[in-house]
Amino acid sequence: MSKKYSKFETSVIHEGYNAKDMLGSLTTPLFQTSTYTFDTAEQGERRFAGDEDGYIYSRLGNPTVKVLEERIAALENGERGLAFGSGMAAVSAVLVALTKANDHIVCSSGLYGCTFGLLTMMQEKYQVTHDFSQMETSEELRSLIKPETACIYVETPINPTMKLIDLEMVSQVAKEFDIPVVVDNTFSSPYLQRPIELGCDVVIHSATKYIGGHGDVVAGLVVGKKEFLDSVQMTTQKDIGGIISPFDAWLLLRGLKTLPIRLDRHCDNAEKVFEKLRVHPKVANVYYPNDTSHPDYPIREKQMKRGGGVISFEIKGTKQDAQKMLNALSFLKIAVSLGDAETLIEHPATMTHAVIPEEFRRDMRITDQLIRLSVGLEAWEDIWHDLEQALDSI
Numbered sequence: 001m002s003k004k005y006s007k008f009e010t011s012v013i014h015e016g017y018n019a020k021d022m023l024g025s026l027t028t029p030l031f032q033t034s035t036y037t038f039d040t041a042e043q044g045e046r047r048f049a050g051d052e053d054g055y056i057y058s059r060l061g062n063p064t065v066k067v068l069e070e071r072i073a074a075l076e077n078g079e080r081g082l083a084f085g086s087g088m089a090a091v092s093a094v095l096v097a098l099t100k101a102n103d104h105i106v107c108s109s110g111l112y113g114c115t116f117g118l119l120t121m122m123q124e125k126y127q128v129t130h131d132f133s134q135m136e137t138s139e140e141l142r143s144l145i146k147p148e149t150a151c152i153y154v155e156t157p158i159n160p161t162m163k164l165i166d167l168e169m170v171s172q173v174a175k176e177f178d179i180p181v182v183v184d185n186t187f188s189s190p191y192l193q194r195p196i197e198l199g200c201d202v203v204i205h206s207a208t209k210y211i212g213g214h215g216d217v218v219a220g221l222v223v224g225k226k227e228f229l230d231s232v233q234m235t236t237q238k239d240i241g242g243i244i245s246p247f248d249a250w251l252l253l254r255g256l257k258t259l260p261i262r263l264d265r266h267c268d269n270a271e272k273v274f275e276k277l278r279v280h281p282k283v284a285n286v287y288y289p290n291d292t293s294h295p296d297y298p299i300r301e302k303q304m305k306r307g308g309g310v311i312s313f314e315i316k317g318t319k320q321d322a323q324k325m326l327n328a329l330s331f332l333k334i335a336v337s338l339g340d341a342e343t344l345i346e347h348p349a350t351m352t353h354a355v356i357p358e359e360f361r362r363d364m365r366i367t368d369q370l371i372r373l374s375v376g377l378e379a380w381e382d383i384w385h386d387l388e389q390a391l392d393s394i
């Protein structure tokens, strides 16, 4: 799509919406409708035949959802956006669209638990196999690509270990083989990282996280080339049907307006909490993309504006100690999800990544001692005091 505004902070508020088209309404109206009326039977025929523009039925398109799709496309610098009812609806629509039986996917050696579950199901039901790649060198990545490889699927930062993958390197290798790179950009949002600008082809978000930002929506977004997303819309979106509700699209448009402001605060708070965690005697390791001593730091500098709001850390102790620490928190919330105003803390091995068999979890370095912290928007001192007293209780 052609972008109207060059600055991200202006695009998050204005892109894709013209108040003049909507009776001057400042905010995008909520078209809470399932269907649209035709003036005549012939008009209905023309709309279904694609001979006339206009809405038909909300699974096929909705004006509120359309504004969201145009806005996210502009923010990711892609040609077209599509909205879904969850991040997993988006991931599955893209992966099913890109593959056929007996194809192969190369993925990053760490994935959100349900994405791992989807790949396992695709392997069992449709013989779509996959290999995990460390993606640390182009040679290793190249060595895993087969004639039947349909795409490369990458999370960066990886949930929950916060390992980073060099997207420019991955997209260069993919171009040699003419295969698309799909990036799950959930942990960064387009404010911190824009994979399409680095040569990648498709971007996916669990919009449930930073894009919504308020813990009240489950949704997914996809951005990519118009030709590919047109085909997703007409196949895996239309016929599998994981669409977003107009109200949830409206909430995401509201959340997006403050994305840069919220994320800067998430990052400020996370940087402070990271400095405290790294020197706490009960903490063995801390994983945060803005750690200047981490080997991945040059990748952070190259492709992410800042380190983000998620920190993972390993405590010194056992699984029971990790659980004891969570139970000792006073106001920080034990909950999965991330990117909300509230600080959320969880135990990946028994929660978000529990579906991954233990041997794979070990390869992904998801230990029983690992805790994931989504640093919220509260005063960082309050966040730290609660964490500190909980760590001291171990």
Ligand code: LCS
Binding pocket: 086, 087, 088, 089, 091, 112, 114, 115, 155, 159, 184, 186, 187, 205, 206, 207, 208, 218, 219, 220, 336, 337, 338, 352
């Ligand atoms: N991709 C990533 C990287 C995710 O973290 C999640 C959800 C999804 C996709 C799926 O999105 P959803 O369908 O939930 O909107 N991650 C979660 C997490 O880490 N805690 O709870 C959900």
